[in-house]
Amino acid sequence: MIRLPAAATAVLFLVAGFVLLVLYGPLFVAVFFSFFSFENNAVQWDSFSLDAYWSLIHDESIIDSVLNSLLVGGVAIVLALVLGTTLAFYYNGSRSRFREVLQLVIFLPFLMPPIITGLSLLVFFREVDFPRSLVTVIIGHTVFVLALAYRIILARLQTLRTSLVEASLDLGASRWQTFRYVLAPSLMSAIGSAAILAFALSFDETLITLLVTGTESTLPMRLWAMMRLGFTPDINALVTVILVATTVLSLVAIRFVKLPDQS
Amino acid sequence: MPRGDRMSAATETERAAGEEGLAAYRFILTVLAYAVPFVFILLPLILFLIQSFYYVEDGNIVHQLTLRNYERFFAGRGFVPVFFNTILLCLGVAAITVLFGYPIAYLLASLRGRRKYVMMVVFVVPLMMSYIIKIYAIRAILGGNGFLNRILLYLGVVDEPLTFLIFNLKAVLVTLSIILLPFAVLPIFIALERIPRSVVDASADLGASAFQSFRDIVWPLSVQGTIVGATFVFVLALGDFITPQMVGGMSGFTFGRIIYSQFGFAFNWPFGAALSVILLVVVLVAIVGTGLITRARHQL
Numbered sequence: 001m002i003r004l005p006a007a008a009t010a011v012l013f014l015v016a017g018f019v020l021l022v023l024y025g026p027l028f029v030a031v032f033f034s035f036f037s038f039e040n041n042a043v044q045w046d047s048f049s050l051d052a053y054w055s056l057i058h059d060e061s062i063i064d065s066v067l068n069s070l071l072v073g074g075v076a077i078v079l080a081l082v083l084g085t086t087l088a089f090y091y092n093g094s095r096s097r098f099r100e101v102l103q104l105v106i107f108l109p110f111l112m113p114p115i116i117t118g119l120s121l122l123v124f125f126r127e128v129d130f131p132r133s134l135v136t137v138i139i140g141h142t143v144f145v146l147a148l149a150y151r152i153i154l155a156r157l158q159t160l161r162t163s164l165v166e167a168s169l170d171l172g173a174s175r176w177q178t179f180r181y182v183l184a185p186s187l188m189s190a191i192g193s194a195a196i197l198a199f200a201l202s203f204d205e206t207l208i209t210l211l212v213t214g215t216e217s218t219l220p221m222r223l224w225a226m227m228r229l230g231f232t233p234d235i236n237a238l239v240t241v242i243l244v245a246t247t248v249l250s251l252v253a254i255r256f257v258k259l260p261d262q263s
Numbered sequence: 264m265p266r267g268d269r270m271s272a273a274t275e276t277e278r279a280a281g282e283e284g285l286a287a288y289r290f291i292l293t294v295l296a297y298a299v300p301f302v303f304i305l306l307p308l309i310l311f312l313i314q315s316f317y318y319v320e321d322g323n324i325v326h327q328l329t330l331r332n333y334e335r336f337f338a339g340r341g342f343v344p345v346f347f348n349t350i351l352l353c354l355g356v357a358a359i360t361v362l363f364g365y366p367i368a369y370l371l372a373s374l375r376g377r378r379k380y381v382m383m384v385v386f387v388v389p390l391m392m393s394y395i396i397k398i399y400a401i402r403a404i405l406g407g408n409g410f411l412n413r414i415l416l417y418l419g420v421v422d423e424p425l426t427f428l429i430f431n432l433k434a435v436l437v438t439l440s441i442i443l444l445p446f447a448v449l450p451i452f453i454a455l456e457r458i459p460r461s462v463v464d465a466s467a468d469l470g471a472s473a474f475q476s477f478r479d480i481v482w483p484l485s486v487q488g489t490i491v492g493a494t495f496v497f498v499l500a501l502g503d504f505i506t507p508q509m510v511g512g513m514s515g516f517t518f519g520r521i522i523y524s525q526f527g528f529a530f531n532w533p534f535g536a537a538l539s540v541i542l543l544v545v546v547l548v549a550i551v552g553t554g555l556i557t558r559a560r561h562q563l
Contacts, residue, residue: 001373015366026400090296105300113502124307250391
């Protein structure tokens with residue numbers, strides 16, 4: 001990059017520092033008050049306790065919502081990966097003009113604001129008389145993360161040379177064997193990246209979920225319901241646990257995920 | 264019979280069988296590929312569009328096509344101003360995120376080695392962090408009983424908690440900007456990373472000052488990514504209804520909230536659908552416009 005004057009570099013660091021403070025400051029405040037209490041306009045330094053975490057483990061509604069989130073995320077990523085792989089294979093092998101239309105349709109839930117995706121699914125489920133439940137949430141999440149899974153897998157597929165497939169078929173392998181022993185191993189890391197990112201997206205998804213869910217809550221929805229009560233140690237403890245989990249997940253993602261843009 | 268003939272006959276049948284298998288495989292793949300996206304993405308959207316032409320009478324949705332929802336939007340007093348205010352708000356969010364996001368992306372792109380890695384982690388991690396949690400944390404800072412007010416009270420700067428920090432459109436603007444900033448940084452960073460170092464070096468070698476190099480080389484090569492980042496943020500801000508609800512209070516009414524309320528207590532799905540279609544038109548204009556601008560620049 002351009003060799004900048006010292007003053008310009010200082011300004012860049014200043015902006016970055018300010019933004020970091022704004023991005024992380026509020027989160028640290030929440031983490032801090034999961035351990036300490038605040039009374040009489042002062043932090044009670046001797047009030048350190050883990051009670052908030054203890055009551056968290058005993059709160060069944062929170063445990064249920066975590067399990068729901070894991071279930072929805074798990075099923076949605078498996079569906080999105082299978083579909084995404086199928087679609088990537090179709091797009092890669094097809095000469096049809098409609099494949100571009102199909103690709104646009106897949107990208108729609110990613111391009112449109114989530115409220116549109118969520119509401120159109122809501123109307124659809126009602127028109128076909130399908131009751132709202134975790135199943136509808138799973139469908140919503142699958143549709144939402146599909147574009148990402150598809151894109152990452154397709155990018156990898158397009159870098160593979162067709163000669164590999166031809167060699168495998170020439171040597172007498174069936175199509176399934178070619179997929180199983182030649183293509184799948186080369187696609188594995190892309191599928192892994194897609195799985196991590198898709199799970200992270202699903203775990204945090206709130207807007208679509210809120211619109212298509214029945215009576216069950218996922219974790220973000222449960223949090224949202226709790227938040228209306230205000231700033232309490234219990235919520236702070238839950239926030240801390242989630243922050244730690246997502247930080248670990250994103251560190252793993254940064255370590256292993258190769259986005260198509262970087263290749 | 265010569266052996267050669269029998270062999271070629273055998274390969275013939277094998278090939279025919281192979282082609283048949285291939286055709287069947289192609290057919291199954293095609294059906295699978297089209298079925299899910301069309302049933303679960305396109306069909307719901309079409310039904311949604313049609314819904315916007317229905318109307319509600321006595322609490323029931325009447326399945327009859329009419330334009331009255333759109334008429335109500337354009338004729339009614341309340342909706343058009345909120346609509347334009349929301350667009351302005353989201354343009355503001357896009358402007359703020361780009362204003363802060365560009366220097367950060369530039370810093371990331373200019374760092375090397377370990378420092379770059381650490382800075383990238385620090386700015387990418389918030390992308391994965393829970394959206395609800397960020398709203399919660401920001402609300403805890405800005406609120407009447409919030410941390411900022413407590414600090415100000417403690418320091419004696421104010422005697423009473425400031426009330427203008429939250430539950431208005433400015434609070435929505437600030438909160439959305441904080442939440443969406445990483446979405447602006449990423450595309451700008453990718454654009455800056457793609458600029459070949461040699462081009463920048465050549466510009467400096469030829470005697471350009473830092474400012475000239477930036478204005479004539481780096482900025483024109485990164486403006487596309489900047490526009491993409493701004494559009495990304497704009498679209499995400501436009502459709503949000505939870506942030507305005509959490510920090511906007513009664514005066515922070517946005518278009519997204521009005522749409523959401525039509526599907527909640529207002530129970531007027533067709534009207535909500537019509538408002539969503541109007542929102543979608545704005546989104547389409549933004550995305551197609553971005554596509555045209557970036558493509559035109561690409562060909563230059």
